[in-house]
Amino acid sequence: LFQATDKWIGGQDKLLGGLLSPDFDERSCIARYKSSFYRKPSLFEVSPYLVQRLREYEKYHKKCGPNSEFYKIAIEQLKSGRNVENTECKYAVFAQGNGLGNRMLAIVSTFLYSILTNRILIVEMKEETKNIFCEPFPESSWELPSDFPIKDLEWKFQRESPESFINLLENRSISLDANVSAESFPPFVFFDAWSNAWHVHGRIFCEDHQKIVQKFTWMITKSDCYYAPALFLYPEFENELRLMFPVKEAMFHHLGRYLFQPTNPVWEMIERFHQTYLTNTDEKIGLQIRIVSYDAPPFEKVYERIIECSEKEKLLPEIGISNLTNSVSNPTKRTSVLVISLFSEYYEKIKSTYYENSTVTGELVSVFQPTHELAQNTFAQFHNQKALAEMYLLSYCDKIATTAMSTFGYIAHGLAGLKPYILMTLNWQIAKPGPVCVQSKSVEPCLHSPPFPMCKPNTRVDPAEAVPYLRTCEDFDNGVKLF
Ligand code: GDP
Incomplete structure (x- = not known):
């Protein structure tokens, strides 16, 4: 016999084995603790390591997310037109595209990439994607504030944009030489993760490129595809991924149920x-x-x-x-x-x-x-x-x-x-x-x-x-x- 407490709904753990944070006002997003109970219980356990990484991420997001002091400082840096190395908070600003399914797959992928590389995920929500998903991270927001200095990211950035990682390398605005100071880098890097970008960008996840990408405080990224499984192909991520997802096929199942609660x-x-x-x-x-x-x-x-x-x-x-x-x-x-x-x-x-x-x-x-x-x-x-x-x-x-x-x-x-x-x-x-x-x-x-x-x-x-x-x-x- 289980003791019915408000941690349980119909005999099931409403936090889904620790996947969901308990730190939300339930009324603000009724679906969060309710939406999974119209299904049979999940066959896939959530690993304690994933739970740990999510709670760490949430703390980090609260500290650095929109409206925090760290965010304001980082925005000033962005406006100043130059990069600053070794900042406490790093950001992945995500621009969406294509149908809702594509968008959700790309958001999950960018969230996973952000966890792996210690970035805060902030999503550009145009009118069409507002009021669809609840805020996923407690006491903060994942929505790009309207006063972000660069506008209309979805249309502004394309493969040929001079700010893309590959173009910055080609134009020698950045260097693969680890000794070059990243203080001389431009204020942000654009990472093109659109489907079919990989024939140009297939190396961006390789260690030598990642080391340089990591020196940027701001990354702007755009994608319409589920690139998360590709991260398993790169040794520097594989170990973390194995720990978070001992059952690989449950990756989207867990991250999707975590991120996408209907308003x-x-x-x-x-x-x-x-x-x-x-x-x-x-x-x-x-x-x-x-x-x-x-x-x-x-x-x-x-x-x-x-x-x-x-x-x-x-x-x-x-x-x-x-x-x-x-x-x-x-x-x-x-x-x-x-x-x-x-x-x-x-x-x-x-x-x-x-x-x-x-x-x-x-x-x-x-x-x-x-x-x-x-x-x-x-x-x-x-x-x-x-x-x-x-x-x-x-x-x-x-x-x-x-x-x-x-x-x-x-x-x-x-x-x-x-x-x-x-x-x-x-x-x-x-x-x-x-x-x-x-x-x-x-x-x-x-x-x-x-x-x-x-x-x-x-x-x-x-x-x-x-x-x-x-x-x-x-x-x-x-x-x-x-x-
Ligand atoms: P995909 O094109 O099948 O890969 O799915 P996407 O979700 O990326 O894009 C298709 C879009 O078309 C959806 O997001 C909806 O806007 C719309 N759509 C397609 N099928 C349906 C459907 O059965 N019901 C509703 N309500 N919208 C649909």
Whole structure:
């Protein structure tokens, strides 16, 4: 028997094994201590070392974060137009880009990189990403203050920007010579971590480059991808990562549940939908059907593949004559199917199928879809709030089928800690031969464009071969993920 205290919800530890800090006002972010309890308990333990590193990070963030005295001093340094070496607080200012799924993967990656290199993560929140996530660090903020002297980072910095690490090296504004004083360096460095940046920047994580990057108080970085697994390829990070994540495939699962708590208005939508449609059910099945509109294949083709996958993996309840009498008034089981898609026709068709037909098992099937937004609208706050709500709702399902290569889907199964069924090639590769779906071997998101580190001459590392726990993704041959 456990003693019910307010540390527990329904018999589960509301701090998720120490992952979450107890130092928040619960009302400011209702989801924080509640959102995980619509799922089965996680199968992945949080390592005590990760807990220790998170608590240390939180202290550091409180000391150096926006509005602290250290932050004000660092801003003055930035304005002065020169770097200062060996400061107590170092910063990674993150500029976001692309859809919400991409953004979340990139934020997790930059947070991990910040922990590893002792930087404070501060995120540029444009209007479209405000009021979506709660503050993740107690008694401080991760939001870039509006008076930050450099504006509009997302658009200002590109690969060719003279402030990028590679360009600074090329222009001899910085030097790899460890004896050169970093006081002569420019006031900040831009680290381009955008997908496909690695063929130019693959060495930035190598020790010799890192030593120089570390001399900068300010780093501005921009990314749209899940580069966190790539950090395992660099010996200077590998040991720390192993200690934090003894089970590698739980990396996003832990960091995502730690960082991304929906704000109260988003949480209200999630809870309202869940309480209305997804409670009082024996099994929840989530289908994420991500159709990329600029290359949308015909509805019938996609639907055919979804049903073929469902039959192969026994996902949706089988249609047919039930041998059971009274199965409707006295159902054996109630199953809910949650359809997540920009379009409504998949939901309509599945719903009518279960209206017009009985199931072999006699179970009753209800089908729901929260929204059908028709188009990606990344620059609208309410649209993004609904996207997050749907990622969360999907993550509450017992079985999840996601669309190949969709970062939206990665977030949902990553938060859930579930290995999804991946609907292969629904978009431009619809005619590609191969299975219609496969079950993922890992709960981790895929890194679509990994670096091929070459830290020493002629030692090019193949990421899928380098370490035993990184393998080719099922849904993208060029990608790798942690297992
Ligand atoms: P990806 O493009 O599938 O990798 O996922 P992203 O999240 O990066 O970008 C897709 C964006 O389109 C989402 O963030 C949403 O803004 C929108 N979107 C796509 N599918 C859905 C959906 O099923 N529901 C909602 N609400 N929005 C969606």
